Amino acid sequence: MARLLVTGGSGFIGRAVCSLAVDRGHEAVSVSRSGAPETGSDDVEWIAADVFEPAEWRGALDGVEAVVHSIGTAEENEGDGITFERLNGDSAILVGEEAARAGVPAMVFVSASVKPPGVDESYLAAKRRAERALAGHPLRSVVLRPGPVHGADQPHFPEAVDTVFRALDSLPGAAALGDARPLSVETVARAALDAALDPDRAGVIDVETMATRYDVD
Numbered sequence: 001m002a003r004l005l006v007t008g009g010s011g012f013i014g015r016a017v018c019s020l021a022v023d024r025g026h027e028a029v030s031v032s033r034s035g036a037p038e039t040g041s042d043d044v045e046w047i048a049a050d051v052f053e054p055a056e057w058r059g060a061l062d063g064v065e066a067v068v069h070s071i072g073t074a075e076e077n078e079g080d081g082i083t084f085e086r087l088n089g090d091s092a093i094l095v096g097e098e099a100a101r102a103g104v105p106a107m108v109f110v111s112a113s114v115k116p117p118g119v120d121e122s123y124l125a126a127k128r129r130a131e132r133a134l135a136g137h138p139l140r141s142v143v144l145r146p147g148p149v150h151g152a153d154q155p156h157f158p159e160a161v162d163t164v165f166r167a168l169d170s171l172p173g174a175a176a177l178g179d180a181r182p183l184s185v186e187t188v189a190r191a192a193l194d195a196a197l198d199p200d201r202a203g204v205i206d207v208e209t210m211a212t213r214y215d216v217d
């Protein structure tokens with residue numbers, strides 16, 4: 001049994017990672033400002049903390065096998081300090097530094113293959129900046145680069161869009177969509193957990209690899 005810390009564990013992807021981890025008998029600790037979501041499992045330890053205040057959560061890194069970082073945004077709100085640079089870039093770099101300092105062996109960064117439609121290029125630039133920074137850390141770092149992610153309770157786009165993504169993902173020719181191929185949240189969670197726990201995984205895991213290796217639906 002391993003202990004995992006999931007930053008953004010109350011979000012759409014982070015919650016799926018926490019659920020899968022506890023289903024497989026691991027210990028999962030989530031860090032997010034809101035703490036436990038309404039339907040959050042009692043088997044997950046929910047810490048309510050701002051990731052940019054590491055003193056509030058670094059104690060939870062004790063004994064952690066891997067951190068899965070699943071914080072980010074597709075919408076900036078500069079008044080609230082929510083920028084792509086900060087959320088999609090700085091947060092991952094900060095978490096990587098904290099994890100490395102605490103002697104955590106591995107970090108999985110949920111990045112992205114493509115920017116969402118209509119979103120500024122700086123969304124992806126910040127992710128790539130964080131990827132480069134993490135590659136220079138002493139810990140084993142794995143970068144997941146999904147495109148659009150579909151699943152029940154997807155909070156980011158209307159249900160009809162989710163249905164289209166699911167249909168595209170299940171087409172026999174879905175591979176032709178390349179980096180824009182949608183993946184299920186369960187596929188991404190399986191990839192994240194495997195990347196966290198397999199000492200041989202490092203570097204970038206792209207959409208095609210996730211679809212081939214972790215889409216078992």
Ligand SMILES: NC(=O)c1ccc[n+]([C@@H]2O[C@H](COP(=O)([O-])OP(=O)(O)OC[C@H]3O[C@@H](n4cnc5c(N)ncnc54)[C@H](OP(=O)(O)O)[C@@H]3O)[C@@H](O)[C@H]2O)c1
Nearest residue numbers: 008010011012013032033034050051070071072112148149
């Ligand atoms: N969903 C997709 O289709 C998709 C596709 C490709 C890549 N991605 C990437 O995957 C990652 C996760 O996406 P998602 O869809 O799961 O996002 P999400 O549902 O918005 O979840 C984001 C999580 O981050 C937490 N968070 C935000 N700001 C925080 C802060 N300052 N301190 C602590 N926690 C904070 C949120 O909780 P609180 O608000 O309570 O703090 C939430 O738990 C993102 O980096 C995103 O770019 C997503």
